[in-house]
Amino acid sequence: MLCPEENELLTRIGPGMAMGEMMRRYWLPALLSEEIPVPDCAPVRVRLLGEDLVAFRDSNGNIGLLGEHCAHRGTSLFFGRNEECGLRCVYHGWKYDVVGNVIETPAEPADSDFRRKLRHTAYPCQEVAGVIFAYMGPREKMPLIPSYEWFDLDANQVFPVKSLLECNYLQGVEGDFDSSHTSFLHNNNIPDSAHLKRDGAPMLDAEVTHYGMRAISIRKIGTDQIYVRTSPFIMPSFSMGADRRHDDMALHPEHA
Numbered sequence: 722m723l724c725p726e727e728n729e730l731l732t733r734i735g736p737g738m739a740m741g742e743m744m745r746r747y748w749l750p751a752l753l754s755e756e757i758p759v760p761d762c763a764p765v766r767v768r769l770l771g772e773d774l775v776a777f778r779d780s781n782g783n784i785g786l787l788g789e790h791c792a793h794r795g796t797s798l799f800f801g802r803n804e805e806c807g808l809r810c811v812y813h814g815w816k817y818d819v820v821g822n823v824i825e826t827p828a829e830p831a832d833s834d835f836r837r838k839l840r841h842t843a844y845p846c847q848e849v850a851g852v853i854f855a856y857m858g859p860r861e862k863m864p865l866i867p868s869y870e871w872f873d874l875d876a877n878q879v880f881p882v883k884s885l886l887e888c889n890y891l892q893g894v895e896g897d898f899d900s901s902h903t904s905f906l907h908n909n910n911i912p913d914s915a916h917l918k919r920d921g922a923p924m925l926d927a928e929v930t931h932y933g934m935r936a937i938s939i940r941k942i943g944t945d946q947i948y949v950r951t952s953p954f955i956m957p958s959f960s961m962g963a964d965r966r967h968d969d970m971a972l973h974p975e976h977a
């Protein structure tokens with residue numbers, strides 16, 4: 722059981738927080754491609770690692786992920802006009818490109834070069850398999866984006882979805898590691914999941930790997946077999962659930 726201080730340390734992911742800095746060393750899924758489907762479409766709000774952001778797709782199809790509030794007077798860029806390769810604030814017309822340059826300040830004197838001294842918060846993005854990933858850490862530490870198998874699948878073989886869970890990331894990770902719930906929560910309509918039904922209190926374990934950890938659950942099956950279910954946990958907060966194909970492969974004699 723975590724003490725309150727440990728819980729705070731592990732779950733605070735804003736800028737400057739220990740786990741926030743760790744999370745910012747990874748490419749993270751920020752939104753779905755379908756949320757900003759075409760050039761110059763309406764921007765959308767994105768909240769990621771405790772930061773309020775706005776995503777947009779410019780006239781050339783490039784993706785911008787900017788701090789939500791205008792550098793001038795703090796107006797939300799969610800209400801901005803996405804036009805001619807930039808997002809224009811509705812209040813005084815400051816216009817931003819996808820990398821955070823202020824490219825126009827029409828309400829300033831004509832000879833003002835003030836905008837050249839500014840750089841708005843902007844995070845690099847990559848779009849893969851219908852998902853837009855963002856990197857929010859230091860540029861000099863930017864890693865390669867991971868090469869998951871599903872990145873190379875045809876579009877008709879990938880089904881990206883997004884759901885809002887009103888909890889912190891660690892509570893989600895706990896659920897992913899907690900295989901015992903699959904015997905109950907995911908079992909009512911799975912008539913042939915006999916392995917899960919027989920032992921609702923599996924032994925849980927974990928193994929450190931080069932990508933994170935492997936969650937392991939071991940269930941007793943009758944008197945002479947165990948059922949081993951594994952699911953990868955990929956840093957910093959991703960999980961892959963075991964599917965039935967892997968379940969079947971993981972049935973081993975207990976004393977083998």
Ligand code: FES
Nearest residue numbers: 791793794810813
């Ligand atoms: S508040 Fe955005 S341009 Fe003034």
